[in-house]
Amino acid sequence: MKNLRIIFKITLFTLTMVIVSCTKGSDQPGEVVPPENSTVKVDDLLDYYIVSAQKTGATKLAVMSFEKDGDVVKASVHGRGYLRVKNIVVENSILSFDTEGFGSYQYTLEKDATGVLHLKSYSYTGNTTIDYAILAKKSTAFAFTNTTFKTKSGTEDLVFKFTNTNTLEWDIRVRQIGTKVINGQPIPIIGTGPDFTKPFYSLGTVGFKTNTDEFIGVAVPSWKDANVPLLLVENGASAIMKAEKQ
Numbered sequence: 001m002k003n004l005r006i007i008f009k010i011t012l013f014t015l016t017m018v019i020v021s022c023t024k025g026s027d028q029p030g031e032v033v034p035p036e037n038s039t040v041k042v043d044d045l046l047d048y049y050i051v052s053a054q055k056t057g058a059t060k061l062a063v064m065s066f067e068k069d070g071d072v073v074k075a076s077v078h079g080r081g082y083l084r085v086k087n088i089v090v091e092n093s094i095l096s097f098d099t100e101g102f103g104s105y106q107y108t109l110e111k112d113a114t115g116v117l118h119l120k121s122y123s124y125t126g127n128t129t130i131d132y133a134i135l136a137k138k139s140t141a142f143a144f145t146n147t148t149f150k151t152k153s154g155t156e157d158l159v160f161k162f163t164n165t166n167t168l169e170w171d172i173r174v175r176q177i178g179t180k181v182i183n184g185q186p187i188p189i190i191g192t193g194p195d196f197t198k199p200f201y202s203l204g205t206v207g208f209k210t211n212t213d214e215f216i217g218v219a220v221p222s223w224k225d226a227n228v229p230l231l232l233v234e235n236g237a238s239a240i241m242k243a244e245k246q
Contacts (some may be wrong), residue, residue, distance in 0.1 A: 040093040040109040042073045044117055049206050050107060050231065051158075051218050052133035053240055054124065059102060060131075061234040063218045066139075071173050077105075078203055080216045080234050093120075102126070109135070132224050140221040141206040142229055142245065148172075149231055151243035160194070166201065168210060169194035182192070 050064040059079045066075050066088075075088045077099055084099045090109070098104040103126025110120045119135035146164040150157055157173045171194055178189040198210040207218035217233040223242060233241045 001132075033149075038111045038113075040090055040096075040117060042088060042090040043068070044111065045073065045075075045090070045095070045109075047137055048117060048134060048135055049141070049204075050119070050135050051220055052105065052122065052124070053131045054103075054126075054128045055131040056128045058147055058236050059234075061216055061218065061232060062102075062105070063203060063216070064097065064105070065204055065206060078207070078209060078216060080209075080236065081213045103128075105130075107133070107135075134180055134220055134223065136221050138205055140229075141219040143205075144208065144219065144231060144245075145202075148246040149243035150246050151233070152243045153241075158241075162200065162208070162218050166199055168198045168200045168208075168215065170198065171195035173241075211238070 013091055017156060045066045046068060048066065049167075052062045052064075054060040054062075059081055059168050061080065063078045064075055065078075066073055068074075069087075072087045074085055075095075075097055077097060079083045079099075079102055082099070082102055084097075084102070086097070088095060088097065093109045093111075095107045095109060096104065097106075103124055106123045106125075107119060108121040110118050112118060117135060119133060121165045122130055122133040124130045144160065144162050148159060148161045151158050152158060153171075161169045163169060172192060173195075174192050175195075176192065177191040177193040179186050180189055181187070198212070198215065200208045200210045200215070203218070207216065209216045215233060215235045217231050219229065221229055223230050223232065226242060229246065231243045231245070233243055235241075
């Protein structure tokens with residue numbers, strides 16, 4: 001009988017240790033199990049684009065987008081007055097790009113448990129530093145053709161529009177739009193019109209540039225302290241303009 005009691009105690013202790021071990025090894029309720037491979041691959045970038053803004057200079061805004069070309073992925077970096085295109089690789093979740101004349105960018109990326117990419121950190125080697133950068137999905141960009149936007153120029157509102165004929169109408173307001181002669185006297189014609197117009201072309205589905213590169217713009221789902229969709233526009237002024245769709 002004594003031996004049976006000893007065997008029973010040993011068996012009970014063993015079962016208890018097995019249960020505790022299984023409990024510790026199992027996932028807790030609601031716990032998200034990370035993917036086996038969370039390293040960012042270059043093909044993961046195809047659905048995304050990166051927008052960055054430098055602190056100083058006349059070419060602050062840069063837009064990096066990605067596309068597949070055969071077995072490689074190419075990145076295109078548009079800035080005001082330049083375009084650079086080259087094959088890229090992502091090593092240890094780090095993307096580097098040398099614009100060869102307009103500085104070098106380095107972006108550290110991460111992939112969450114659902115497979116969504118995030119911009120963990122960024123740096124720039126050149127004559128300035130990056131003020132802010134964002135990684136966004138292409139699906140978040142909004143159409144801007146045949147659309148009116150409003151921003152601020154100093155303390156005044158500045159309205160501009162993209163027509164469906166690929167024309168940018170800049171600074172639309174009430175102004176003198178012509179002259180007519182009545183009884184030999186020139187009379188100004190007052191109406192609503194732009195200060196000037198410029199042809200533009202699209203940067204995929206995310207932005208635009210005017211044909212002679214004076215303007216560049218890109219749609220972002222948010223920016224710095226503004227948690228609303230914006231169109232960022234640079235035209236050589238001291239600051240990047242943030243415009244809202246009207």
